[in-house]
Amino acid sequence: MLPARIQQGIARRNAVGLSSKFVESCFSGGLFAFALEKSPLPFTWRGAAIRSCDHLLGRRAAEIAERNGDALLSYSYYAYSAFSHFRGNQPKILFQLHPHPAAVRAILEHEGRRNPDCAASLRREWELALPEPDFARLTAEPKMADHWLTASSFTRNTLCEAGIPAARIHVIPYGTDFHRFSPAPGGNRWQSGPLRLLFVGKGQRKGIKYLLDAVDRLPAGKVELTMCGRVEEPGLLRNRRQSIHVRGFVSDEELVNTYRAAHVFVLPSLAEGFGHVLLEAMACGLPIIGTTHTATPDLIADGQEGFIIEPADTDAVASRIDYFLRNPSRVQSMGDAARSRAENFTWSRFRAEVAEVVTKLLTDTRQNHDRQGVAN
Numbered sequence: 001m002l003p004a005r006i007q008q009g010i011a012r013r014n015a016v017g018l019s020s021k022f023v024e025s026c027f028s029g030g031l032f033a034f035a036l037e038k039s040p041l042p043f044t045w046r047g048a049a050i051r052s053c054d055h056l057l058g059r060r061a062a063e064i065a066e067r068n069g070d071a072l073l074s075y076s077y078y079a080y081s082a083f084s085h086f087r088g089n090q091p092k093i094l095f096q097l098h099p100h101p102a103a104v105r106a107i108l109e110h111e112g113r114r115n116p117d118c119a120a121s122l123r124r125e126w127e128l129a130l131p132e133p134d135f136a137r138l139t140a141e142p143k144m145a146d147h148w149l150t151a152s153s154f155t156r157n158t159l160c161e162a163g164i165p166a167a168r169i170h171v172i173p174y175g176t177d178f179h180r181f182s183p184a185p186g187g188n189r190w191q192s193g194p195l196r197l198l199f200v201g202k203g204q205r206k207g208i209k210y211l212l213d214a215v216d217r218l219p220a221g222k223v224e225l226t227m228c229g230r231v232e233e234p235g236l237l238r239n240r241r242q243s244i245h246v247r248g249f250v251s252d253e254e255l256v257n258t259y260r261a262a263h264v265f266v267l268p269s270l271a272e273g274f275g276h277v278l279l280e281a282m283a284c285g286l287p288i289i290g291t292t293h294t295a296t297p298d299l300i301a302d303g304q305e306g307f308i309i310e311p312a313d314t315d316a317v318a319s320r321i322d323y324f325l326r327n328p329s330r331v332q333s334m335g336d337a338a339r340s341r342a343e344n345f346t347w348s349r350f351r352a353e354v355a356e357v358v359t360k361l362l363t364d365t366r367q368n369h370d371r372q373g374v375a376n
Contacts (some may be wrong), residue, residue: 005142008252009038015322029056043124052132058082071362073149080137083144091365094356098273100158100302101127101138107271107293111204112311121203121232137282146362151274152295170357172297175347176279180252183285184260190331194224194243195324198262200255200277200284202229204215207268207291208236208312214268214317215242222325229260257283263331264324269294270311282306282342291321298347299323305338336364 002010007249036046058074058081065072071090074082076097077273083092098104103125112122122128130138142148142159148169150156156169190196199211208231215225218273225242225356231237237244250258259265265281266289275294282288282299288306290296302308307323324331 005249007336009034012170022255024058024060025052026060029053043129047126047129049163051130055077055081059085062086071156071358071365073358074371076141077138079141079144083141086179086305091146091361093149093361094141094148094161095149096142096155096273097105097151099155099271100142100162101135103158103161104271106137107311109203111270114312115204115209117235118204118209118233122205124232125205126277126291140292152272152299154271154293154295155273165203171298172350172353172357173295173345174276174279175350176276176283176342178283178343178346181256181259181280181283183335190263192329194222195321195331196230196261196267197223197225198281199225199267200228200265200267200281203232205270207270208233208270210312210314210317211266212236212240212244213314214321215244216240217314217318218242218325223321226258226262228255255280256284258329259286262286263335264321265306265319266317267291267294267296268309268311268313279342280346282338285335285339287324287331287338289317300338300341302315305334312376 003081007255030053034047036049039046054077057076061078062072062073062243064070064083066086066088069088071093072082072086072088073093073095075095079094085093104125108122108125108128108354112119126138127135142162142164146168148156148159148164148172150159150169151174153171156166156171159169160166167204191321197215199208201204201208208228211225215223217258220241221243224245226245226246226247230244230248237246247254247258259281262281265286267275268289269275269291270293272294275296275365277288277291278288278294278296278299282305288296289309290299290306291309291311293311296306300306300308307320309320
């Protein structure tokens with residue numbers, strides 16, 4: 001009876017195959033935050049509800065870990081509360097979802113000065129929108145951990161810049177569902193007509209303006225851009241020379257079909273912890289154009305499965321798209337290479353690597369405790 005969008009949101013919060021006996025829920029707090037997050041209430045109210053839920057979940061995790069004598073692995077955003085309440089003697093492990101918040105704030109502030117017409121969406125990013133006490137707690141999380149996991153080298157680099165020792169940071173890229181995300185039958189061969197570009201995301205953090213400006217520099221009628229996601233600065237779309245289609249929200253099935261209908265995927269993002277849409281596009285057989293501030297360098301070799309560019313570089317975006325216009329056969333060959341490369345990034349591989357790293361950390365901790373006991 002629920003609308004499809006709500007059904008999908010609920011389904012994403014349930015892992016089929018994970019027995020409930022392994023899960024302890026903080027149901028009331030999670031439901032409260034989820035409801036307010038999707039409500040039409042002011043952005044600041046919804047943000048406060050999410051932060052409140054983060055605090056409750058982190059504290060609950062700390063209580064469980066301490067009670068059981070376990071190590072504590074927490075995602076960022078929950079970690080300040082989790083680590084603050086944890087009194088156990090096992091390691092505290094942080095999975096840093098996004099790049100270090102201080103690094104992201106600096107990037108977004110610089111971008112706001114550079115493109116004030118994009119300030120609206122930038123101000124809604126957590127690193128700029130959080131009240132200062134919450135932001136201070138977010139920046140404190142990395143220093144509270146003993147070991148760190150990240151999904152991209154870019155995130156690791158921002159932690160290193162903040163003083164975290166590189167040797168204790170483990171980069172484990174995410175995976176994707178290769179049954180759901182797969183190439184169109186016959187591939188994405190392109191020889192004539194407009195080159196179909198695809199962008200998935202919203203806001204200037206994803207580099208929308210640089211993509212639109214780059215597309216405008218190309219010969220009129222040669223490219224067609226589809227954008228999935230809300231454009232928070234609609235003024236950016238006015239007076240453009242090329243064909244641009246804004247899809248807004250799309251269902252899971254529609255998203256897969258949109259990937260399959262495209263020729264090249266472009267995400268000129270300013271700062272991403274990973275950029276999962278990059279891997280989804282590769283799995284669908286698309287060459288990608290992504291920046292060094294995403295997982296692109298972890299996923300592809302420049303010029304083989306796509307291109308790696310610096311962020312905020314309109315010329316670079318335009319030149320890489322123009323490369324495909326001048327070399328139509330490379331759309332298919334690089335797309336095939338992207339699919340082949342993407343098959344290395346499975347969820348089973350991700351889970352195995354996380355388990356391997358955490359197991360080694362716990363083994364090393366136990367051995368250190370044993371040696372200290374002998375010494376004493």
